[in-house]
Amino acid sequence: MNFVYFGTSEFAVPPLVAIAPHVCLVVSQPDRPSGRGLKLTPSPVKQKALELGIKVLTPEKARDSEFVEFIQSLEADALIVAAYGQILSPALLAAAKNGGINLHGSILPMYRGAAAIQRAIQNGDLETGVTLMQMSKGMDTGDIIDIVRTPIGSDETYGELLTRLSQLAAIQIAEWAERIASGNYPRKTQSEEWATYASKIERSETELYFHEPEHVAYDRFRAFTPSPACFLNTCKGRIKLSQVRLRAVDVEQPGTVISLSPLLVGVGTGALELVALQPEGKPKMSGEAWANGQRIKVGDSLVPDSQ
Numbered sequence: 001m002n003f004v005y006f007g008t009s010e011f012a013v014p015p016l017v018a019i020a021p022h023v024c025l026v027v028s029q030p031d032r033p034s035g036r037g038l039k040l041t042p043s044p045v046k047q048k049a050l051e052l053g054i055k056v057l058t059p060e061k062a063r064d065s066e067f068v069e070f071i072q073s074l075e076a077d078a079l080i081v082a083a084y085g086q087i088l089s090p091a092l093l094a095a096a097k098n099g100g101i102n103l104h105g106s107i108l109p110m111y112r113g114a115a116a117i118q119r120a121i122q123n124g125d126l127e128t129g130v131t132l133m134q135m136s137k138g139m140d141t142g143d144i145i146d147i148v149r150t151p152i153g154s155d156e157t158y159g160e161l162l163t164r165l166s167q168l169a170a171i172q173i174a175e176w177a178e179r180i181a182s183g184n185y186p187r188k189t190q191s192e193e194w195a196t197y198a199s200k201i202e203r204s205e206t207e208l209y210f211h212e213p214e215h216v217a218y219d220r221f222r223a224f225t226p227s228p229a230c231f232l233n234t235c236k237g238r239i240k241l242s243q244v245r246l247r248a249v250d251v252e253q254p255g256t257v258i259s260l261s262p263l264l265v266g267v268g269t270g271a272l273e274l275v276a277l278q279p280e281g282k283p284k285m286s287g288e289a290w291a292n293g294q295r296i297k298v299g300d301s302l303v304p305d306s307q
Contacts, residue, residue: 003023101135112198257301
């Protein structure tokens, strides 16, 4: 077996490890500025590949003809792709004997696109999975080879689900690698009738509101944690939310502080427990510590004047 592996994010690390002995080259996104010092930092996949002793290339544009010709010269059985971050051209997909094989974090044809895992949580779905698919020129439109399904926990965040799905993807690609290399695998056409697109997360979506239904707010918090993270605008300033729990408490007035220990705040007709948060310009702290520092009392409203 001889594969070229395309991947960038944390999701793509376990599948790479699973088939590492059969990977002749890893292709990842170029190093990007990260942290307060904006130091150039390699992707998680690049870091892991170097640890494994696998050669890594980081082209700005994987569709460039010279790069495509180089991939052709490797005579790979297939290109294995997971959360790479660039669209692979038809010429690049044709550079391997059995084309490109993608590991996608949803049950296709639902949630085509880069934000599949987050959108499933945001919409309150109870199930998701990993689809192994033959890549085509469309966005996640290729034939399905295999689907592994798993329930979504009622309190599971994007980060937690991402980790679980990446581990399932690793098991899946390890089980199918030999058949992919030989070209002996099934292919099922996707149904366009059930297709949906998971658009990328916009910063404007990350604000939670006291007057929206509590389940809607909580699902959005789970979907955007730890990244890009949600926030609340309060009369005490903006707070970034790190850990939140949904609480079955009847509330008549959204934004009202119901309890200080733990810090419970009315949202919709229920309540959210603000377990950990980060005020602007300050370090992360518990909700209780923040309320104490702001001299907040039970019965106070945290709704800003603008709302």
